[in-house]
Amino acid sequence: xxxxxxxxxxxxxxxxxxxxxxxxxxxxxxxxxxxxxxxxxxxxxxxxxxxxxxxxxxxxxxxxxxxxxxxxxxxxxxxxxxxxxxxxxxxxxxxxxxxxxxxxxxxxxxxxxxxxxxxxxxxxxxxxxxxxxxxxxxxxxxxxxxxxxxxxxxxxxxxxxxxxxxxxxxxxxxxxxxxxxxxxxxxxxxxxxxxxxxxxxxxxxxxxxxxxxxxxxxxxxxxxxxxxxxxxxxxxxxxxxxxxxxxxxxxxxxxxxxxxxxxxxxxxxxxxxx
Amino acid sequence: xxxxxxxxxxxxxxxxxxxxxxxxxxxxxxxxxxxxxxxxxxxxxxxxxxxxxxxxxxxxxxxxxxxxxxxxxxxxxxxxxxxxxxxxxxxxxxxxxxxxxxxxxxxxxxxxxxxxxxxxxxxxxxxxxxxxxxxxxxxxxxxxxxxxxxxxxxxxxxx
Numbered sequence: 001x002x003x004x005x006x007x008x009x010x011x012x013x014x015x016x017x018x019x020x021x022x023x024x025x026x027x028x029x030x031x032x033x034x035x036x037x038x039x040x041x042x043x044x045x046x047x048x049x050x051x052x053x054x055x056x057x058x059x060x061x062x063x064x065x066x067x068x069x070x071x072x073x074x075x076x077x078x079x080x081x082x083x084x085x086x087x088x089x090x091x092x093x094x095x096x097x098x099x100x101x102x103x104x105x106x107x108x109x110x111x112x113x114x115x116x117x118x119x120x121x122x123x124x125x126x127x128x129x130x131x132x133x134x135x136x137x138x139x140x141x142x143x144x145x146x147x148x149x150x151x152x153x154x155x156x157x158x159x160x161x162x163x164x165x166x167x168x169x170x171x172x173x174x175x176x177x178x179x180x181x182x183x184x185x186x187x188x189x190x191x192x193x194x195x196x197x198x199x200x201x202x203x204x205x206x207x208x209x210x211x212x213x214x215x216x217x218x219x220x221x222x223x224x225x226x227x228x229x230x231x232x233x234x235x236x237x238x239x240x241x242x243x244x245x246x247x248x249x250x251x252x253x254x255x256x257x258x259x260x261x262x263x264x265x266x267x268x269x270x271x272x273x274x
Numbered sequence: 275x276x277x278x279x280x281x282x283x284x285x286x287x288x289x290x291x292x293x294x295x296x297x298x299x300x301x302x303x304x305x306x307x308x309x310x311x312x313x314x315x316x317x318x319x320x321x322x323x324x325x326x327x328x329x330x331x332x333x334x335x336x337x338x339x340x341x342x343x344x345x346x347x348x349x350x351x352x353x354x355x356x357x358x359x360x361x362x363x364x365x366x367x368x369x370x371x372x373x374x375x376x377x378x379x380x381x382x383x384x385x386x387x388x389x390x391x392x393x394x395x396x397x398x399x400x401x402x403x404x405x406x407x408x409x410x411x412x413x414x415x416x417x418x419x420x421x422x423x424x425x426x427x428x429x430x431x432x433x
Binding site for chain 2: 005008009011012015016018019020021022023025031034035039040041042044045046049052053120121122123124125126127129132162170172176177178182190198199261
């Protein structure tokens with residue numbers, strides 16, 4: 001009994017120390033190795049589970065023709081969404097192109113290229129924080145790639161790639177508490193910082209007090225940020241807070257362009273192809 | 275052979291949790307089967323294995339989230355040790371004990387995780403909805419998970 005008690009004490013000390021090492025030194029080699037080793041335990045669920053479950057669930061019994069039609073239909077829907085993204089990309093590029101052409105006599109086309117991915121997992125305790133997708137390094141997904149979602153036939157910023165594994169990746173949502181995006185209204189004029197709060201809304205900070213920002217204004221990513229290209233629809237202002245006496249800027253709430261609760265498919269824009 | 279069973283149980287727990295959260299979570303809430311597996315292992319397994327189960331299941335949950343890597347591992351390790359101490363004084367194999375232990379330990383783990391997150395990462399990870407609903411869902415699911423684990427232990431000598 002005493003031996004068992006001793007063993008339990010040693011075990012708990014060992015695992016507590018190990019946990020603390022992971023917590024205190026998240027960038028150390030031991031934490032990195034542990035993360036890689038444990039990530040293999042995600043394969044049965046995030047990769048194989050979601051793949052097989054998806055296909056099994058979508059196979060109508062004994063109806064091969066229906067299966068083909070279904071696949072064709074999906075491919076066409078994806079194509080339509082992809083074209084919509086290209087259209088939006090083209091609009092942003094065209095605007096920039098017009099401005100640059102007039103100033104520098106230069107022109108360039110920068111179409112967005114990427115890959116469609118399915119959302120395979122969302123963690124209830126991190127609902128507005130992250131999700132897993134079924135595409136990884138093998139499909140060309142890289143860290144910090146932009147993730148777009150669709151809502152009402154329109155592409156909007158959903159987040160960025162946070163961790164990449166060979167066959168799946170973890171995306172960080174714009175609503176995550178550690179996420180922030182530099183944005184500006186369609187009319188331009190100023191830039192502000194939209195920050196995640198861990199809820200369904202974003203907080204827009206550092207809006208100049210003399211700006212004419214009002215509820216309903218649409219916001220887009222600003223080219224001033226390094227992570228995202230300019231012109232990507234971010235969301236709509238739902239409420240502008242009055243300026244506090246001790247601050248020289250105003251703040252606002254933003255409803256994100258895509259509802260993260262309904263996100264089933266996303267488009268990952270490859271950074272090197274932007 | 276027994277260790278292979280443990281590894282399989284660990285992976286299957288992860289698969290089941292993934293499947294449930296992917297398809298059966300309602301308004302973003304679902305029973306935390308990873309927590310319940312750690313709790314069941316803590317009650318049924320010998321102490322060293324119980325603590326190891328807590329640690330590795332916690333790591334699995336850490337990997338799913340974006341917050342601090344190792345925080346759930348620490349929480350569940352300590353939870354397993356607390357259960358080991360408690361089960362010397364209480365009969366935790368009874369259904370009523372499970373119904374009480376699951377929500378109490380859920381809340382304790384959530385609060386501990388909250389304190390860790392606020393003190394180390396300055397992030398508030400706990401939504402009020404989860405804090406209020408998840409312990410009750412865990413309480414409802416706990417006897418089922420306990421039953422499955424006890425059958426596995428009896429039949430395959432896992433745990």
